[in-house]
Amino acid sequence: MRVAAIRNSVYIGEQECPYDEEYDGNDLSATHLLAYIGDEPVGCLRVRFFAGFVKFERMAIRKEFRRSRTAFLLSQAGLALARKKGYRLAYAHSQTRLIDFWSRFGFRPLEGSKKFIFSDFEYVEVVADLEPDPEAVTIGTDPYVLIRPEGRWHVAGILEQSNSRPATEPSIKKKH
Known part of the structure; x- marks a missing residue:
C-alpha cells in the first residue's frame, strides 16, 4: 500500500x-x-x-x-x-x-x-x-541462507529454528 x-x-x-x-x-x-x-x-x-x-x-x-x-x-x-x-x-x-x-x-x-x-x-x-558482492548468494550458499527473507540473508530466519526439531513428517504419517 x-x-x-x-x-x-x-x-x-x-x-x-x-x-x-x-x-x-x-x-x-x-x-x-x-x-x-x-x-x-x-x-x-x-x-x-x-x-x-x-x-x-x-x-x-x-x-x-x-x-x-x-x-x-x-x-x-x-x-x-x-x-x-x-x-x-x-x-x-x-x-x-x-x-x-x-x-x-x-x-x-x-x-x-x-x-x-x-x-x-x-x-x-x-x-x-x-x-x-564477494559474498553473493549462489547455488553453493547454505540452504538456510537461501530460504531467508529477500535481502536479509545475513539474519537467521524463522525456518532455521525448525532445525532443532527432528523430521517427524506429521502430515504424511496421518495419511497412513
Whole structure:
C-alpha cells in the first residue's frame, strides 16, 4: 500500500500518468524497495531480475522529500541488492532529464539505443556494469541462507529454528 501511495502521488498525480500505464502488470513479480525518513514512507524503487541483468524501474520520491538523499540511497540499496544476488549488469529506462542522476551510479546510455516515449515522457535505455558482492548468494550458499527473507540473508530466519526439531513428517504419517 505504501509503495502504491507514493507512486500514485508522483506518477499519477504529478506526472499525469494513466493508471493502466503506471500499474503495468509487473508489480507482483518485482521486488519493491521502500525508503523511510523516520516513520514516514518517502520513496520507492521497483526492481526486477532477469537472466543476466537486473532492471530498475518506477523510482518515485514524494515531492516534499526530493531535497533529501532518498533517491541516492534507494539507488545505492538497489545496486547493493543486485550485487548481493551476483548480477554484473544493471539496466533502466531513464527519463532523459535524469541521465545525469543515473550517471552518478555508473549508468551510461546503452550503445545503439534510441530515445523512446511512454506515458508522455522521453526515455533512454541506460546500463551499468556491476561487480558482484564477494559474498553473493549462489547455488553453493547454505540452504538456510537461501530460504531467508529477500535481502536479509545475513539474519537467521524463522525456518532455521525448525532445525532443532527432528523430521517427524506429521502430515504424511496421518495419511497412513
